[in-house]
Amino acid sequence: MTVKTVAAGLDIGGTNSVYGLVDRDGNILADGVVKTSQFPDAVDFVAAVYSRIVSLVEGLSGSVELAGIGIGAPMGNINKGTIEYPAGLPWKGITPIADLFRRHTDLPVIVTNDANAAAVGEMIYGAAKGMKDFVVLTLGTGLGSGFVVNGKLVYGHDGFAGELGHTTIKPGYSERECGCGKKGCAETYISATGLKRTLLKILANSLQPSDLRKYSIDELDSKIIYEEAIKGDPLALRAFDYTGRMLGIKLADLVAHTSPEAIFLFGGLAAAGDLIIRPARESMEENLLSIYRGKVKIQLSGLEEKNAAVLGASSLVWSELEHK
Amino acid sequence: MTVKTVAAGLDIGGTNSVYGLVDRDGNILADGVVKTSQFPDAVDFVAAVYSRIVSLVEGLSGSVELAGIGIGAPMGNINKGTIEYPAGLPWKGITPIADLFRRHTDLPVIVTNDANAAAVGEMIYGAAKGMKDFVVLTLGTGLGSGFVVNGKLVYGHDGFAGELGHTTIKPGYSERECGCGKKGCAETYISATGLKRTLLKILANSLQPSDLRKYSIDELDSKIIYEEAIKGDPLALRAFDYTGRMLGIKLADLVAHTSPEAIFLFGGLAAAGDLIIRPARESMEENLLSIYRGKVKIQLSGLEEKNAAVLGASSLVWSELEHK
Numbered sequence: 001m002t003v004k005t006v007a008a009g010l011d012i013g014g015t016n017s018v019y020g021l022v023d024r025d026g027n028i029l030a031d032g033v034v035k036t037s038q039f040p041d042a043v044d045f046v047a048a049v050y051s052r053i054v055s056l057v058e059g060l061s062g063s064v065e066l067a068g069i070g071i072g073a074p075m076g077n078i079n080k081g082t083i084e085y086p087a088g089l090p091w092k093g094i095t096p097i098a099d100l101f102r103r104h105t106d107l108p109v110i111v112t113n114d115a116n117a118a119a120v121g122e123m124i125y126g127a128a129k130g131m132k133d134f135v136v137l138t139l140g141t142g143l144g145s146g147f148v149v150n151g152k153l154v155y156g157h158d159g160f161a162g163e164l165g166h167t168t169i170k171p172g173y174s175e176r177e178c179g180c181g182k183k184g185c186a187e188t189y190i191s192a193t194g195l196k197r198t199l200l201k202i203l204a205n206s207l208q209p210s211d212l213r214k215y216s217i218d219e220l221d222s223k224i225i226y227e228e229a230i231k232g233d234p235l236a237l238r239a240f241d242y243t244g245r246m247l248g249i250k251l252a253d254l255v256a257h258t259s260p261e262a263i264f265l266f267g268g269l270a271a272a273g274d275l276i277i278r279p280a281r282e283s284m285e286e287n288l289l290s291i292y293r294g295k296v297k298i299q300l301s302g303l304e305e306k307n308a309a310v311l312g313a314s315s316l317v318w319s320e321l322e323h324k
Numbered sequence: 325m326t327v328k329t330v331a332a333g334l335d336i337g338g339t340n341s342v343y344g345l346v347d348r349d350g351n352i353l354a355d356g357v358v359k360t361s362q363f364p365d366a367v368d369f370v371a372a373v374y375s376r377i378v379s380l381v382e383g384l385s386g387s388v389e390l391a392g393i394g395i396g397a398p399m400g401n402i403n404k405g406t407i408e409y410p411a412g413l414p415w416k417g418i419t420p421i422a423d424l425f426r427r428h429t430d431l432p433v434i435v436t437n438d439a440n441a442a443a444v445g446e447m448i449y450g451a452a453k454g455m456k457d458f459v460v461l462t463l464g465t466g467l468g469s470g471f472v473v474n475g476k477l478v479y480g481h482d483g484f485a486g487e488l489g490h491t492t493i494k495p496g497y498s499e500r501e502c503g504c505g506k507k508g509c510a511e512t513y514i515s516a517t518g519l520k521r522t523l524l525k526i527l528a529n530s531l532q533p534s535d536l537r538k539y540s541i542d543e544l545d546s547k548i549i550y551e552e553a554i555k556g557d558p559l560a561l562r563a564f565d566y567t568g569r570m571l572g573i574k575l576a577d578l579v580a581h582t583s584p585e586a587i588f589l590f591g592g593l594a595a596a597g598d599l600i601i602r603p604a605r606e607s608m609e610e611n612l613l614s615i616y617r618g619k620v621k622i623q624l625s626g627l628e629e630k631n632a633a634v635l636g637a638s639s640l641v642w643s644e645l646e647h648k
Contacts, residue, residue: 252492
């Protein structure tokens with residue numbers, strides 16, 4: 001009888017954490033969700049998630065072997081197996097998340113930030129299969145990034161590489177406060193929340209009528225702006241165009257660092273497609289050194305949005321096993 | 325009798341090209357210079373340099389084996405062995421420099437840009453020995469960069485990675501024209517010529533007397549500005565401070581990409597030491613995401629300035645042989 005090997009993927013988010021069992025081909029065999037915020041103590045969170053993963057394994061038919069647990073989390077550190085000073089999680093300071101799992105199991109436990117996990121997922125299951133040099137950007141509430149160079153994820157000397165969201169886009173010129181304490185970080189422009197801030201600025205400057213003025217500031221979000229843009233609202237379109245152009249500037253910058261073959265866009269804002277990709281591509285090309293022009297692909301992630309977080313996290317296990 | 329193995333290093337510059345024979349420990353056993361500008365045809369240049377390298381090998385005592393030829397050149401491409409559209413060299417378009425050498429020899433010929441060669445040199449002979457993740461910036465007439473990640477130089481999918489000098493430092497705000505055709509590139513601020521442009525702007529704005537006003541614009545260079553700064557000229561000091569602060573912004577940016585253990589500064593402007601490194605460090609720390617603060621070293625290159633170009637170029641041979 002053949003034994004089926006699966007990897008567990010866990011994506012820890014501020015509201016929900018999703019987990020699942022994934023085979024080497026990227027099929028999700030079972031999955032589930034817990035409310036992260038219900039666990040003020042990470043010890044209890046890990047105990048609960050671990051027992052649920054064990055139940056999922058037991059629930060699969062046939063002989064199943066769990067190869068390890070991959071975890072994507074904000075400020076996840078591969079070297080130390082920790083989550084360090086995350087914004088938006090209930091656990092403050094440094095959480096030794098891998099060690100907490102090791103109280104329950106001897107299996108490999110691999111932790112990194114969610115964008116790095118997405119990049120490994122893209123390489124193992126997605127559209128970056130076979131590529132040696134590419135970048136994944138996650139355009140959600142914030143802006144995350146994962147760099148792959150020479151076929152390996154770039155973790156840096158401290159395990160924290162790939163925080164493009166906190167590079168400064170207009171040094172000395174921008175007043176936009178970032179959650180990290182700095183001003184003018186790329187993610188204050190290039191993210192779902194950045195799009196909303198840009199729209200508010202456009203609404204402040206413009207006298208043009210727009211249905212967007214009917215919403216409360218709290219209510220306004222990237223989904224509403226997207227829907228109005230699709231209906232042709234010129235201010236919503238302008239907000240997308242500006243956001244895309246800022247993204248293009250950052251894309252040109254990152255190309256000059258690692259010269260990737262492709263850049264994959266992932267997450268809610270990426271789903272706006274050409275509303276953001278067209279201006280991003282134009283602005284990237286304008287800002288590229290001539291040797292790079294016309295050869296870097298910008299495309300949507302090949303991972304299914306719904307399952308991408310679990311796929312990305314689980315892929316860390318295969319990546320770890322294959323590099324041993 | 326033991327055979328001594330040496331690598332040839334060739335650094336191609338706009339005015340001069342220097343070459344030499346280097347052993348595995350970084351000792352330069354013989355070297356020489358040719359005037360690049362005397363060779364309007366690259367075919368003749370290669371024939372002349374190759375015969376001089378052969379003469380140097382024959383001139384060494386004992387039994388000597390040449391392991392290969394490493395070449396650092398502006399816009400040098402490792403994948404294709406070419407020099408492509410270099411600014412400042414007599415050869416226009418694409419020069420297949422490696423193939424031109426292969427008309428004379430079957431030895432390995434490796435080409436990359438000068439900053440990448442400097443990074444490999446730093447790893448093999450210099451202060452980055454044993455480091456897996458670091459960056460070398462060359463602060464000369466322009467701004468070059470070489471990234472090492474996971475112990476390997478980052479060449480990117482097209483062989484052109486590491487052109488930090490042509491990232492945009494103040495998108496949409498800067499009027500400084502760059503030789504590449506864009507405006508506001510980092511090297512229009514962070515280089516010997518950038519320092520001079522900054523000084524001219526300071527002189528335009530300030531009414532303060534300064535000995536620097538006695539020089540013609542053509543005459544003024546980073547060496548004069550350095551000497552005046554050392555004497556305490558406040559405008560020269562301000563130009564260094566501003567240049568260092570712009571450098572710091574770029575350093576913070578690059579840390580968020582690959583999170584290196586150390587950043588090595590190399591070239592004429594780096595020799596100004598604390599005049600540029602102190603403001604660069606301060607501004608880097610201010611612009612870093614908190615997880616990166618206080619842990620990235622900024623230091624001078626461990627390669628001797630005079631010989632660095634030949635050392636860097638020759639190191640490509642050892643790097644190539646060791647990765648086979």
